[in-house]
Amino acid sequence: MIRVKFILQFLTVYTLLLYAASDKPNTIETDDSRLDRIEEMITNPNERIRTLENIIINQKPDILNLKIKNRVHERKFWRVSQILGRSSQTMATKVVGSYANDLKNSKIQEKHEVLVKKKRLLEGSMVTTPVPTQKAVTAFYAYMSKSENIPGTHHTLIFDTAITNENNGYHPFSGIFIAPEKGIYVFSFSIRLECHSYGPYELVKNSQVVGVVFSDIRQVCLQDQITGTMVITANKGDDIYVRTHATTSHIGLIPSDDNGRSSFAGWLILN
Structure with a gap:
């Protein structure tokens, strides 16, 4: 103021x-x-x-x-x-x-990765028991590609076309199956018969007959098919095959064509 x-x-x-x-x-x-x-x-x-x-x-x-x-x-x-x-x-x-926690977690993660790497290295250097692998399957199936004309006695039948031959035990050029390992096997053979045919057929292991089937249609003219199935024990290297009877002569033709095959099969069920 x-x-x-x-x-x-x-x-x-x-x-x-x-x-x-x-x-x-x-x-x-x-x-x-x-x-x-x-x-x-x-x-x-x-x-x-x-x-x-x-x-x-x-x-x-x-x-x-x-x-x-x-x-x-x-x-x-x-x-x-x-x-x-x-x-x-x-x-x-x-x-x-938050930054401190991230840093801490990062260090923990690094330590974990180092431990995992060390564990892998240790596991790689350890001698581990190998896991047993599944054994190869042994099985075969073969048939005659053409008919057998009046075979004689004590004659090995040759089933020359092998469709299945797991473990390579069957030999189609000789008609003989050589057991690749010891075990219990199933064998089956099927023989097609011509009109008025006659004869027995044997399953042989080495020189031992283990099974026989017989057919006689001499009195009639028709087609027939006989089958034999045997379960046997075989050692590694045993020969198994099908043959005509050792003393009884076979009469007639053994056909094998598109209308019906004469065949031989076998497989291992237990070793």
């Missing part, structure tokens, strides 16, 4: 001096009129000063309210700053903690 009054008084005096200096030289005024004018000029500024004082007094509550609001805003700003500061610290802690 004091500064405002001082400024107004200074402006008033300055204005009077300018006005006095700007008066024309030929203007003649009395001392009373000048004094009146000066008094009037001084009075008006005083009125203005009082008006300004009243305005300032009236604005004091607003100024106080603004100061209070400003303090409230400052407090709110300070609280928000604290909250942000704590949040930033918490977030930073979480980020650092």
Whole structure:
């Protein structure tokens, strides 16, 4: 307030001096009129000063309210700053903690991989018991590609077309199966008979007859098929084959064609 009054008084005096200096030289005024004018000029500024004082007094509550609001805003700003500061610290802690956990997990993973590699190396250097593998299957099936014409006694029948020959025990050029291993085998042979034929047929192991089948259709003219099936024990290297009887002569043809085959088969069931 004091500064405002001082400024107004200074402006008033300055204005009077300018006005006095700007008066024309030929203007003649009395001392009373000048004094009146000066008094009037001084009075008006005083009125203005009082008006300004009243305005300032009236604005004091607003100024106080603004100061209070400003303090409230400052407090709110300070609280928000604290909250942000704590949040930033918490977030930073979480980020650092997460990074630390990732680093820890990464180291654990590396250790695990190293242990796995060492285990593999140790397992590779250890002598392990080999897993037993399944043995090869022994089985064969063969038939005559053409008919056998009136075979004599003690004659080995040759089934020259081998369809199945697992473990290569059967020899189609000789008609003999050579046992590749010891075990129990099943053998079956089927002989097709021509019209008015006659004769027995033997399954032989080495020189021992182990089975015989017989057919006699001399009195009739028809086609026939006889079959013999035997289960025997054979040692490795034993010969098994089919032949005509050693003493009884065979009469007739042994056919084998698309209408019916004469065949020989065998397979290992237990070793």
